Amino acid sequence: MRILRASFVAVIALVLAGCVEGFQKETWSKAELMEWYLKYAPKNPRIQKFGYAGSDAKYHYFITRPIDSFFSPRVSRSEIMISDERPRSALGRRLMFYYVDPGHDFQKVPNTEVPE
Numbered sequence: 001m002r003i004l005r006a007s008f009v010a011v012i013a014l015v016l017a018g019c020v021e022g023f024q025k026e027t028w029s030k031a032e033l034m035e036w037y038l039k040y041a042p043k044n045p046r047i048q049k050f051g052y053a054g055s056d057a058k059y060h061y062f063i064t065r066p067i068d069s070f071f072s073p074r075v076s077r078s079e080i081m082i083s084d085e086r087p088r089s090a091l092g093r094r095l096m097f098y099y100v101d102p103g104h105d106f107q108k109v110p111n112t113e114v115p116e
Protein backbone atom coordinates (compact mmCIF):
# COMPACT_ATOMS: atom_id res chain seq x y z
CA MET A 1 0.00 0.00 0.00
CA ARG A 2 2.85 2.39 0.82
CA ILE A 3 4.46 1.78 -2.57
CA LEU A 4 1.17 2.52 -4.32
CA ARG A 5 0.69 5.73 -2.34
CA ALA A 6 4.29 6.84 -2.99
CA SER A 7 3.85 6.13 -6.71
CA PHE A 8 0.64 8.13 -6.77
CA VAL A 9 2.30 11.09 -5.04
CA ALA A 10 5.24 10.93 -7.46
CA VAL A 11 2.90 10.96 -10.49
CA ILE A 12 0.94 13.93 -9.12
CA ALA A 13 4.19 15.80 -8.45
CA LEU A 14 5.34 15.22 -12.02
CA VAL A 15 2.02 16.41 -13.43
CA LEU A 16 2.08 19.55 -11.31
CA ALA A 17 5.69 20.22 -12.25
CA GLY A 18 4.65 20.17 -15.90
CA CYS A 19 1.83 22.62 -15.21
CA VAL A 20 4.08 25.10 -13.48
CA GLU A 21 6.81 25.05 -16.09
CA GLY A 22 8.63 28.35 -16.09
CA PHE A 23 7.24 29.70 -12.80
CA GLN A 24 10.76 30.60 -11.71
CA LYS A 25 11.40 32.53 -14.89
CA GLU A 26 10.65 36.24 -14.57
CA THR A 27 11.36 37.79 -17.97
CA TRP A 28 9.74 36.17 -21.00
CA SER A 29 9.67 36.93 -24.68
CA LYS A 30 6.26 37.54 -26.20
CA ALA A 31 6.54 34.30 -28.20
CA GLU A 32 7.49 32.24 -25.11
CA LEU A 33 4.62 33.57 -23.04
CA MET A 34 2.08 33.09 -25.82
CA GLU A 35 3.33 29.53 -26.35
CA TRP A 36 3.07 28.78 -22.61
CA TYR A 37 -0.44 30.23 -22.47
CA LEU A 38 -1.69 28.36 -25.53
CA LYS A 39 -0.21 25.11 -24.19
CA TYR A 40 -1.74 25.26 -20.69
CA ALA A 41 -4.88 27.46 -20.89
CA PRO A 42 -7.03 24.82 -22.64
CA LYS A 43 -6.24 22.37 -19.81
CA ASN A 44 -6.59 24.86 -16.95
CA PRO A 45 -9.45 27.40 -16.95
CA ARG A 46 -7.72 29.41 -14.19
CA ILE A 47 -4.95 30.36 -16.63
CA GLN A 48 -7.58 31.89 -18.91
CA LYS A 49 -7.82 34.68 -16.34
CA PHE A 50 -4.63 36.46 -17.37
CA GLY A 51 -4.28 39.97 -15.97
CA TYR A 52 -2.40 43.06 -17.12
CA ALA A 53 -0.56 44.46 -14.07
CA GLY A 54 0.89 47.64 -15.53
CA SER A 55 4.06 48.81 -17.22
CA ASP A 56 7.27 50.59 -16.35
CA ALA A 57 10.08 51.99 -18.50
CA LYS A 58 11.30 48.50 -19.54
CA TYR A 59 8.49 45.95 -19.18
CA HIS A 60 4.80 45.13 -19.31
CA TYR A 61 3.75 43.01 -16.31
CA PHE A 62 1.10 40.29 -16.19
CA ILE A 63 -0.37 38.00 -13.54
CA THR A 64 -2.27 34.71 -13.43
CA ARG A 65 -2.87 32.00 -10.86
CA PRO A 66 -2.74 28.55 -12.45
CA ILE A 67 -2.58 26.59 -9.19
CA ASP A 68 -2.13 27.98 -5.67
CA SER A 69 0.67 30.42 -6.44
CA PHE A 70 0.59 33.52 -8.58
CA PHE A 71 2.69 33.61 -11.74
CA SER A 72 3.91 37.10 -12.66
CA PRO A 73 5.76 37.16 -15.98
CA ARG A 74 7.05 40.33 -17.59
CA VAL A 75 7.72 41.04 -21.25
CA SER A 76 9.85 43.76 -22.80
CA ARG A 77 7.86 46.83 -23.90
CA SER A 78 9.46 46.59 -27.33
CA GLU A 79 7.71 43.24 -27.96
CA ILE A 80 4.11 44.06 -27.04
CA MET A 81 1.84 47.02 -27.75
CA ILE A 82 -0.67 47.54 -24.92
CA SER A 83 -3.46 49.88 -26.05
CA ASP A 84 -4.69 50.76 -22.54
CA GLU A 85 -1.29 51.09 -20.89
CA ARG A 86 -1.11 52.07 -17.22
CA PRO A 87 1.79 52.67 -14.84
CA ARG A 88 2.59 49.72 -12.59
CA SER A 89 2.95 52.17 -9.71
CA ALA A 90 -0.80 52.96 -9.96
CA LEU A 91 -1.90 49.40 -9.07
CA GLY A 92 -2.43 50.25 -5.42
CA ARG A 93 -3.96 47.20 -3.69
CA ARG A 94 -5.06 45.58 -6.92
CA LEU A 95 -3.22 42.65 -8.47
CA MET A 96 -4.12 43.75 -12.00
CA PHE A 97 -5.92 46.45 -13.95
CA TYR A 98 -7.86 44.19 -16.34
CA TYR A 99 -7.73 40.83 -18.12
CA VAL A 100 -5.91 40.34 -21.41
CA ASP A 101 -5.92 37.51 -23.92
CA PRO A 102 -2.38 36.32 -24.69
CA GLY A 103 -3.79 34.15 -27.47
CA HIS A 104 -4.90 37.32 -29.28
CA ASP A 105 -1.83 39.53 -28.99
CA PHE A 106 -2.53 40.51 -25.37
CA GLN A 107 -5.67 42.45 -26.27
CA LYS A 108 -7.78 43.77 -23.41
CA VAL A 109 -10.78 41.57 -22.60
CA PRO A 110 -13.87 43.84 -22.60
CA ASN A 111 -15.64 44.56 -19.30
CA THR A 112 -12.91 43.15 -17.05
CA GLU A 113 -11.75 46.29 -15.24
CA VAL A 114 -10.71 45.66 -11.63
CA PRO A 115 -11.92 48.47 -9.35
CA GLU A 116 -9.51 50.16 -6.94
